[in-house]
Amino acid sequence: MATTDLLQGTLDLLILRTLALEPMHGWGIAQRIQQVSKDALQIGQGSLYPALHRLEYKGWIRAEWGASENNRKAKFYSLTKTGQKQLQAELEDWGRISTAIALVLK
């Protein structure tokens, strides 16, 4: 699924939610989202990396270079305090909107 089909801001939410579990590198984030969604959501690299850099620039996530699971140098992203607050806020928003949409679709 391409990001254009995702709701505006949804990709940010997915990334933040994924990073809430543990720090992860870009590939890992994409894999995780794919697995968890049972292959329904495939994040294209063309949107993933710009999004990561955007979030980092906003200060919601921070990046650190570290060793990957196969001992390669990789860039790990983790949630900042602001990011956690942002995640809470976005989750609430999402809950409200999805409930609302569900009501309409019923």
Added chain:
Amino acid sequence: MLREGLTRLRFFMSPKPNREIDDELRFHIERQAQEYIAAGMTPQEARRKAVVAFGGVESVRAQSHEQRPSFFLGTLLQDVRYAIRQLRKTRGFTVTAVLTLALGIGANAAIFTLVNAVLLKNLPVVDPSSLVRIGNNNECCVNWGTENSGGADDGSYALFATDTWHQLQKNAPEFEELAAMQAGIGQIIARRDKTQESARSVSGEFVSGNYFRTFGLQPQIGRLFTDADNVEGAPFVAIMSYDMWQNNYAGDPSVVGSTFWINTKAVTITGIAPKGYYGDRLSSTPPDFYLPIESMPVLANATHVHVPEDRWLYIIGRVKPGVATAPLQAKIIELVRQSFAATKTFSDAEGKRALAKARVVLSPGGAGIQSMQDDYASKLKLLMWISGLVLLIACANIANLLLVRGMNRRAEMSIRTALGAMRTRIVRQLITESLVLSIISGMAGLVVAYAGTRMLLAMAFPGAQNLPIDASPSGVVLAFAFGISLLTGILFGVAPAWITSNANPADALRSGTRATTSGASLLQRSLIVLQSALALVLLVGAGMFIQSLNKLRNIDLKLNPTNRYIVHFNPQAAGYSPAQVEALYRTIEERFHTIPGVQKVGISTYTPMEANNWGEGVQIQGQPDTKEGASWLRGNAEYFDSVGTHILMGRGFTTQDTSTSPAVAVVNQSFVKKFLKPGENPIGRRFGSPGPVSSGDFEIVGVVEDTAYTSVTWKNHAMYFIPMTRRIPGSILQRPIDQDTGLYAGAVVIQTDRPMDNMQSLARQTLTAINPNLTVVKFQTFGEQIADRFTEDRMITRLMTLFSILALLLATLGLYGVNAYTVARRTSEIGIRMALGANRSSVVGMIMRGAMLQTVIGLAAIGIPVAWFCVRYIESQLYESKGMSLAVLTIATLTLIAAAAAAGLIPAQRAASTNPSQALRTE
């Protein structure tokens, strides 16, 4: 928030953002490849698949990069660096473009700065918008008839008697203040008391007591005038200008309160006018001293101050808030008429007719007396048009150069697109290039503007160091010209890139350089056509002005300037009374004759070809009054010889023509033609100012050749000359000799037998030896004085020529650029043609035909008709010129065609020396 700020800062300073992104993306691909290997693929296969799965690395990198705040700055710096590299690589293009734009911007900024300074600037006074001038023309300097000399023969007056000013002040409460100032600012002689300094001739203006208050001015130091200073019998006081104070007294505060000898009378300086105040009008000789009107009768021996018939003041007032102009004007007209009605001038039948027509026009007074503005307005406006045309040509040139360049870089752009560069990125980079080019040109333009304004000022107002015009270019103007060039640069720099980047890169790459059609686009050709046309218009304009100036200069002035020097002096200001001048003139003649080499010493009220003219009505005795007048002048025995005027009939003046000898006159040919019947012998006839008695005042004893006075274009200028010290019989009855200011000479004309470089110091020494107060007001050779009368014409002609050469140069450059580009594009085609047997001359011919075609179209279709049409707008500025001069048009056309041929010939030669085998290999 803080964290965000910090990350931003970190990103901003981060030295290697690109490498980080690359590392990150590389890791992603490797990690994906590992997954594939784990799934059983070979390492190569896995890697290939990972790369394919990832998609365009370049665009991900670019997009990720864009998320960073330092991205914009980074790419900008990168683009700027790249642009500068590009510009340095194509040096010819860069120099051409920068020069073109710099000249275009600079010329415009210079002209507009001048226009802004001369035409649009207000006086440096408080709230200039509430100042109103009573009158709107440049009538000058002391008038007493019913006519006004302001050029507007519509009964509109601008010059008023002291009485009229008083009456207006009393009866027009709509004005908060109503100030009066002398119309004809003159020279005074000033020397500081108790110092060694010698007397110097400076400019002094007589003004009313409320003059400075009206303008809302504060003194630099000391105090300015009050109404009490402008009372008959009050102690003599003066205000010194700031510039005079700084330049001659180094800002010495003790100047205030000190005594100066002004025209030999003791005057106390009460204050210094504020810095930057240059008087109530733009002038090359701004007042050095301001003096109260009521001190004028004594200080300047002026008789007109209290004569109700003598009009000599300009009036500027500050209106109270909320006063409407139209009713105020009606009221002022009524008041002025009442004041006029009480005078003798407007009391007889003719005066009453004039009174019924008399009116004044209220005009904005914020810019002061606009005599200089009125003089220069039409010429400056013309220059504005011309410089606008040059800017247009410059922009067309830039457009063309950029188009050529853009098209040449098609292949480069295609390759970059093929390698994955984003279109916006390419366009952004091209915009940066255009911006860099425009900024460099803009800076060069600033230099041109600075130098240009100085040059223009020097050309427009030669010898006027004191002119209160600032030569620094106006910011608004620079910004405007700069903006135009920027726009041109961006528009025509980006257009080709946009077109190219829309094309399929593969197609663009394939078509390469193999083109058969001439390659230049319709747009380029149109630009060339336009440029040629505009250049022709300017060339024709310049040609017309050159022709006019030549005509002016070739007029025989009937004067001889060789080895002749004109020394202006002022015996009145030096303290001589009219009764004493005869002895003074004798002394001057004797003393100058003792200088070795001096042959003739003329003394006169004014001299040929200077800005002075005295007019008077003339009636021949025994004939009716024709209401015609003539100019007149007083001269001594050697005057005619000293200026080179030939006596045709009878005699000139001799030393026997003195104050007590019979009243005789010499007249010129035009006088004879104008006032006497053909064939009548003028010798022995009597004439004078109209009136039964006065018409017999003078007996004609000689006739001289017509010579040019005041202006070369004054045709059939009737003049009469009377002996330097002989009083007019009519005036003897009217007033005592001490009021006869007409006896004051204005100049000594010296003729020597050889050029004498030290004449100026000799003249100064000779005069000072007679009386330390006799200073040289102005010294020029006769030749310089004559040349000064052509200054304006010369300036406009030079500027027109300068601009048209510029236009020609730019148009030629533009044409050359397009031709060179065309040849480069067609290299392989030309190679094929030559391989197939075409010879050099046919190749040259082919290129030349293409090159000349646009120029000829430009000339025939646009240039010549437009030039023809535009000539009528400059006709009024030309001397004896009606419509288009065929000679000028032909020369201009031929010049342009020659320039076009030159611009075509070089590329054509290059084309002809193409080596076929090499050309075919070029790709």
